Amino acid sequence: MNLKELSQILGLSQTTVSRALNGYPEVGEATRKRVQEAAVLHHYRPSTRAKGLATGRAMAIGHVIPVSTRHEIVNPVFADFIAGAGETYAAKGYDMILSVVDDDREARTYRDIAAKRNVDGIIVHGPELNDPRVALLTELGLPFVVHGRASGVALPYSWLDVNNTRAFRRATDFLLDLGHRRIALVNGLEEMDFAARRRRGYEAALVARGVAPDPALMRSSEMTENYGHVAAAEMLRLPDPPTAFLTASMISALGVRRAIEDAGLKMGRDVSIVTHDDDLGYLRNGDGADPIFTATRSSVREAGRLAAAMLLELVVDPERTPRSRLMEATLVVGQSTGPAPQQAQAALSQRR
Amino acid sequence: MNLKELSQILGLSQTTVSRALNGYPEVGEATRKRVQEAAVLHHYRPSTRAKGLATGRAMAIGHVIPVSTRHEIVNPVFADFIAGAGETYAAKGYDMILSVVDDDREARTYRDIAAKRNVDGIIVHGPELNDPRVALLTELGLPFVVHGRASGVALPYSWLDVNNTRAFRRATDFLLDLGHRRIALVNGLEEMDFAARRRRGYEAALVARGVAPDPALMRSSEMTENYGHVAAAEMLRLPDPPTAFLTASMISALGVRRAIEDAGLKMGRDVSIVTHDDDLGYLRNGDGADPIFTATRSSVREAGRLAAAMLLELVVDPERTPRSRLMEATLVVGQSTGPAPQQAQAALSQRR
DNA sequence: CTTCATTGCCAAAGCGCTTTGGATATCCGC
DNA sequence: GCGGATATCCAAAGCGCTTTGGCAATGAAG
Numbered sequence: 001m002n003l004k005e006l007s008q009i010l011g012l013s014q015t016t017v018s019r020a021l022n023g024y025p026e027v028g029e030a031t032r033k034r035v036q037e038a039a040v041l042h043h044y045r046p047s048t049r050a051k052g053l054a055t056g057r058a059m060a061i062g063h064v065i066p067v068s069t070r071h072e073i074v075n076p077v078f079a080d081f082i083a084g085a086g087e088t089y090a091a092k093g094y095d096m097i098l099s100v101v102d103d104d105r106e107a108r109t110y111r112d113i114a115a116k117r118n119v120d121g122i123i124v125h126g127p128e129l130n131d132p133r134v135a136l137l138t139e140l141g142l143p144f145v146v147h148g149r150a151s152g153v154a155l156p157y158s159w160l161d162v163n164n165t166r167a168f169r170r171a172t173d174f175l176l177d178l179g180h181r182r183i184a185l186v187n188g189l190e191e192m193d194f195a196a197r198r199r200r201g202y203e204a205a206l207v208a209r210g211v212a213p214d215p216a217l218m219r220s221s222e223m224t225e226n227y228g229h230v231a232a233a234e235m236l237r238l239p240d241p242p243t244a245f246l247t248a249s250m251i252s253a254l255g256v257r258r259a260i261e262d263a264g265l266k267m268g269r270d271v272s273i274v275t276h277d278d279d280l281g282y283l284r285n286g287d288g289a290d291p292i293f294t295a296t297r298s299s300v301r302e303a304g305r306l307a308a309a310m311l312l313e314l315v316v317d318p319e320r321t322p323r324s325r326l327m328e329a330t331l332v333v334g335q336s337t338g339p340a341p342q343q344a345q346a347a348l349s350q351r352r
Numbered sequence: 353m354n355l356k357e358l359s360q361i362l363g364l365s366q367t368t369v370s371r372a373l374n375g376y377p378e379v380g381e382a383t384r385k386r387v388q389e390a391a392v393l394h395h396y397r398p399s400t401r402a403k404g405l406a407t408g409r410a411m412a413i414g415h416v417i418p419v420s421t422r423h424e425i426v427n428p429v430f431a432d433f434i435a436g437a438g439e440t441y442a443a444k445g446y447d448m449i450l451s452v453v454d455d456d457r458e459a460r461t462y463r464d465i466a467a468k469r470n471v472d473g474i475i476v477h478g479p480e481l482n483d484p485r486v487a488l489l490t491e492l493g494l495p496f497v498v499h500g501r502a503s504g505v506a507l508p509y510s511w512l513d514v515n516n517t518r519a520f521r522r523a524t525d526f527l528l529d530l531g532h533r534r535i536a537l538v539n540g541l542e543e544m545d546f547a548a549r550r551r552r553g554y555e556a557a558l559v560a561r562g563v564a565p566d567p568a569l570m571r572s573s574e575m576t577e578n579y580g581h582v583a584a585a586e587m588l589r590l591p592d593p594p595t596a597f598l599t600a601s602m603i604s605a606l607g608v609r610r611a612i613e614d615a616g617l618k619m620g621r622d623v624s625i626v627t628h629d630d631d632l633g634y635l636r637n638g639d640g641a642d643p644i645f646t647a648t649r650s651s652v653r654e655a656g657r658l659a660a661a662m663l664l665e666l667v668v669d670p671e672r673t674p675r676s677r678l679m680e681a682t683l684v685v686g687q688s689t690g691p692a693p694q695q696a697q698a699a700l701s702q703r704r
Numbered sequence: 705c706t707t708c709a710t711t712g713c714c715a716a717a718g719c720g721c722t723t724t725g726g727a728t729a730t731c732c733g734c
Numbered sequence: 735g736c737g738g739a740t741a742t743c744c745a746a747a748g749c750g751c752t753t754t755g756g757c758a759a760t761g762a763a764g
Contacts, residue, residue: 001467002749002750002751003750003751003752004750004751012713012714013713013714013715014714014715014750014751014752015713015714015715015716015752015753016712016713016714018751018752018753019713019752019753022752025711026711026712026713027711027712027713028711028712028713031712031713043463043467044467045464045467045468046468046750046751046752047405047468047469047470047749047750047751048401048468048469048470049401049404049405049410049469049470049749049750049751050405050719050749050750050751050752051750051751051752052401052719052751053399053401053402053405053718053719053720053721053749053750053751053752054718054719054750054751054752054753055719055751055752055753056719058401060449065435065438067435067438075431075634076428076431076632076634076635078431079427079428079430079431082450082452083417083419083452086417086419086450086451086452087452090451090452090453095449095451095470096449096450096451096452097412097447097448097449097450098434098438098448098449098450099438099442099447099448100434100435100438100439100442100448101442111395112397115353115395115396115397116397116398116399116400117399117400117401117720118399118400118401118447222634223634224634224635224636225606225634225635225636226636226638251634251635254577254606257610258609261613282427282428282574282575282576282603283428283576283577283603284576284577284578286578354719354720354721355720355721355722356720356721364743364744365743365744365745366720366721366722366744366745367722367723367743367744367745367746368742368743368744370721370722370723371722371723371743374722377741378741378742378743379741379742379743380741380742380743383742383743398720398721398722399719399720399721401719401720401721402719402720402721402722402749403720403721403722404721404749405719405720405721405722405748405749405750405751406720406721406722406723406748406749407721407722407723407749408749469750705764706763706764707762707763707764708761708762708763708764709760709761709762709763710759710760710761710762711758711759711760711761712757712758712759712760713756713757713758713759714755714756714757714758715754715755715756715757716753716754716755716756717752717753717754717755718751718752718753718754719750719751719752719753720749721748721749722747722748722749723746723747723748723749724745724746724747724748725744725745725746725747726743726744726745726746727742727743727744727745728741728742728743728744729740729741729742729743730739730740730741730742731738731739731740731741732737732738732739732740733736733737733738733739734735734736734737
């Protein structure tokens with residue numbers, strides 16, 4: 001069923017039918033109603049391709065997911081982010097086009113996407129420090145929003161990010177307040193902008209309290225369960241082991257917890273953990289009041305919704321100046337943190 | 353840069369340029385080369401929309417991800433499956449269009465997709481028992497491949513699935529061989545076809561050995577960490593607790609392990625776990641030789657690659673009869689299983 | 705009873721590509 | 735030197751939609 005057929009059935013011109021369906025004022029209300037009913041009856045939906053050709057709008061947004069052996073495995077946060085973005089797109093009638101791309105061919109992919117003109121805008125995932133994609137996309141003139149930021153990039157661009165620095169600074173402060181001084185950072189890959197920022201927040205908090213950051217207590221890698229386990233196990237074997245861990249994701253936190261228990265210690269009593277929690281659907285940090293992990297929490301699904309909405313605004317009005325949005329993470333206290341053991345003992349001995 | 357401009361630059365007709373680029377024989381080799389070079393030089397890529405309109409092919413595949421409050425949260429396996437499928441699409445020049453859809457509007461969504469004609473085929477995710485989508489898509493005449501199967505559907509259709517029944521039967525047999533008799537099943541949602549099959553495999557193995565399945569040892573829910581924890585914790589408090597757990601995913605296995613340790617027991621010695629392992633990128637079951645969990649393993653990423661390839665064959669040749677592919681899971685032995693405690697004791701006493 | 709907006713509708717052009725159905729030029733054997 | 739392949743290239747139609755520019759008919763105003 002296409003426009004031509006539908007208009008023949010109705011005994012109207014294609015013009016009128018098209019206008020009736022698209023809400024233009026120059027068709028009579030009676031006719032409009034008749035047209036709309038016929039459209040529903042015959043399951044008429046305009047062809048995206050033809051509509052796109054005629055209007056110059058693709059009504060689709062592209063997401064380019066970098067994937068390589070080097071890093072950025074298929075990150076579980078993508079699933080939630082995309083689910084959030086998908087909600088926004090669905091509400092506004094946009095499609096979402098996903099490209100999983102080997103990241104050494106990423107530049108070419110963006111060029112191709114721009115030339116093929118099958119998306120109206122792009123969400124950039126996983127920005128790195130000095131990420132070249134910002135300049136590339138600006139040059140290509142394709143509207144885009146970065147999920148995260150690209151430190152070191154001078155050009156103005158639109159982004160939506162969590163305040164990672166502040167979140168990790170607060171988390172570190174929280175541990176310091178509990179008396180911890182040996183605080184380990186089990187970070188994500190520090191080429192990634194978000195991980196670099198988290199480290200900065202962590203270090204700033206330590207320095208502000210006069211605690212020297214110890215390179216032996218900092219790791220950076222892909223955020224897997226196994227990585228958390230290995231990293232924590234190694235650090236716990238140090239002569240002066242950490243009494244607290246700051247981890248970059250729930251998954252690596254699970255690994256850290258396992259290492260703590262393997263060492264015969266108890267999480268929350270002997271060793272504390274604060275993790276970042278993206279509030280993923282399938283990996284909830286406990287249900288409700290008493291979370292398993294003390295965490296800096298920020299919903300990545302909500303981030304997806306908002307980033308998509310920002311991008312659609314940009315698509316509708318390309319003259320608009322770049323927009324940005326900084327989401328704050330909330331620090332929720334769970335069962336994984338407690339006073340530093342030394343301090344607990346000191347408190348005990350004071351009472352005696 | 354479009355065809356018209358490019359052909360003007362070259363002093364050729366659009367026809368010739370189009371044919372040269374698409375490999376038709378009726379253009380001279382010299383001209384073809386000249387055209388190809390100019391295309392590269394000017395970054396020419398044909399507009400997907402226009403090409404699609406002219407050819408009637410969208411060069412895109414749709415993935416409809418059901419998402420609702422009821423069930424099927426944004427499942428982490430989607431990310432890996434889609435990454436695999438994306439590889440195939442990229443290699444063949446197809447785009448991937450994702451629709452996240454509230455599942456009470458799913459039928460409507462499929463109808464819309466068919467009417468909008470912006471995909472050449474669809475991958476169906478998360479089939480349930482008697483899934484109505486098979487009939488709907490068959491009626492719509494849209495090529496599709498189901499990831500999984502839909503028990504109870506009589507129509508022929510194309511699918512790719514893991515042999516879940518066999519995998520869980522083997523896993524159960526393995527535990528029975530180790531002397532376990534109280535074997536719990538921490539299953540996924542049993543409306544889902546894969547979960548129903550797993551249960552059947554589990555029950556069949558028990559019955560074949562004369563062990564009566566005990567409803568108190570079977571749970572079914574969304575496969576989260578928390579669910580695994582709660583379910584296992586409850587069962588371990590039973591008067592006659594299980595000595596082994598069969599879980600449906602790595603994530604719920606992590607929860608089960610936590611419950612075991614919370615109870616002061618040791619995994620692999622006091623209580624065994626066998627889990628299904630989708631071989632997800634960010635949740636590896638140990639690196640290399642000695643996996644954490646004994647598991648039935650099958651790569652969902654590979655499934656994505658294969659399902660996509662099957663669908664593309666179907667798209668190219670719609671007359672082709674439905675194809676299917678059953679992948680076998682391998683049973684890998686890790687640190688999470690050991691002989692049933694009673695039997696271990698019996699063995700010890702025999703030695704004395 | 706004209707005149708002139710206004711309302712309601714339509715024919716046709718155009719979006720960027722593929723493809724049909726020639727047209728022209730070249731080359732072959734006889 | 736001629737008919738007929740053969741090799742190259744082209745003009746124009748068509749894919750399904752939107753949108754420009756008109757055209758009748760209607761009703762209000764003069």
